[in-house]
Amino acid sequence: MSTARVLYWFRTDLRLHDSPALKAALDLKPEVLYPIWCWDSHYVYHARVGNNRWQFLLDCMEDVSRSITKLNGKSKLFVLREPAVTLLPRLFKAWKITHLVFEKDTDAYGRERDAQVIESAKQAGVKVMFESGRTLWDSDKVVKANGGKPTMSITQLQHAGAKVGGIAAPIETPESLPDPGDLALDFAQTQPDVSSDINAKYRNGEEGSYNSGVAGPNGDFAVPTLDELGMKPATTPHRGGESIILQKLEAILSDEEYTGTFEKPKTSPAAFEPQSTCLTSPYLHFGALSCRYFYHRVEQIAEKRRQTNKSVSVPPTSLTGQLLFRDMYFAAQAALGWSFGQTYNNSHCRFVPWHLPSKIDLKTKLITGGYEVNDVQKEMEFQRWATGKTGFPWIDAIMRQLNIEGWIHHLARHAVACFLTRGGCYISWERGAEVFEELLIDHEAACNIGNWQWLSCTAFYSQFYRCYSPVAFGKKWDDNGNLIRKFVPELKNFPKKYIYEPHKAPIQDQKKAGVLITGDGEETERDGMSVYPKPMFDFPTQREVCIQGIKQAYRVGLHGNDAKVLDGTWKQLFDDNGEGPTEGEQGGPGGMLSFEDAEGKEDGHHAPLTPRRSSKEEKSKYVPRPTTTTIHKRDRSQGTLDGAFTKKAKK
């Protein structure tokens, strides 16, 4: 028995199986081991996190805590209600810590937070150990093997991965855990600075994370409830936890035909009972499932099938291929840092003059969390998209499923992302990414950002003439419109013939189905009948507008870090009549209105807004969706779970 007193800092690695960091901690043969979680004010107030993802996180924490207690009745996940950056320096002393161990993060926010923690540990004489564990390969090693560049294709990732070496074999779940030490705390809780609460709309009570002491309302370091966070109950049917997913995984893997021949493009985006894919993504996000364990279990089955001459699917469409894409996005993020999450100053993101562009802080070259409303019509289209009121039932069904359940199929994400950006509204992918960040229970910053760039044809992918139809694509999978009938219940009894284009149905058919197709989504009832909106634009027309717009952007050929993007002179290269905020001399580099005060100020609405399309009247009755138009201090889209600190300006 050594004299090591170990703080094991759980982050997004809420599991006991296959954890390289936990193994490193246990290899110290510690005298005591404290499994802890530091409650992060950034995640509570400033990252976009809806109540569904909160619930999933709390589920995962509860589950890992129970598993810890099973291995040692004295131990559990000790939840400390304070961000790591302020808490740990004092905790090191109070609990006489000798070692701090955690799983490595490679996103920009995580790196900066961890650098601060590592520095404070150094000053306290605490040894720090961390291990890569979130990905198949250490993302930093992948980047190095890829010549220091971000991995922009699956072949690049595969080549770089091969250079790094084999994917590590899974590590056994520990059979016992050391006792925790004395839990007395000789310091008071430090109140984090709370200047705004981006998640206020999810609360029905007071947020209580930081007013009951470090050990929580009962003084027992318990995992909080949604109630303690002042949050409304979750609406998602999906529940988190390592034990749930390990059990579910066995059920999936027991179907060797499904596992061995899985091809993502052949799985239906319209299936919901049950879903057509395994829904492992939220568990992978919170670390409740190890991607390497998943990978090797699938590979074993594939190998068995190969030896018996049974058909086997291969990357990129196979199950293992899905994990490779995840690693590709993680390595791209690891290489690009902050700029990965935005167009501005991103060397690998193509510049397109999208509507509703992000505001930029010129000093840091980072997006502020706000955006320019260059066209009120486009703002309305964005709000209708986000809430599932576009008048295109396929799009609306998916967006409502996202709002209610927090999970939608990958191809469904394609359909709505293409629709918002290059194949419909011509609105910035950064707006869509923010909505997904808020609503998805599986939100993984690297994958979300990467996929939005993919679908908007700004990075990773470029075939913009391949455009998803909001009618034909859905019909291909779900002719009867079952997904629509489930999530757009006002169309539940609509005739199959018109279910994807209800505005084409004769009024008699509408009345018979008990729904009128009219208006723009504000009205929900008329004459005792439900109301569903008309399409917010003619899709074929918009498709053509978008393709021409992107074509011009490709011809101009700018990327986020080109000088003309950085200083705003890109407008000179675009036709004033082109789609997007391309006209005029005024405006900022990322957006177009009064950019000089973007920095530091928090009011998002720079009046007066000048609608470009005078032919379309402003719909003054429309009430915008609050979250996305209320501007907060920078809401970091790459934030992970812990720490809160003031970001220093970069030169």
Next chain:
DNA sequence: TTTCAGGTTGGCTCG
């Protein structure tokens, strides 16, 4: 430097 094949997962028509 030029060339050319390849690119996770579209839409449409025809047999």
Next chain:
DNA sequence: CCGAGCCAACCTGAA
């Protein structure tokens, strides 16, 4: 009803 093949048309990376 299904699948094959064409359409339309771009960049990127490897050779």
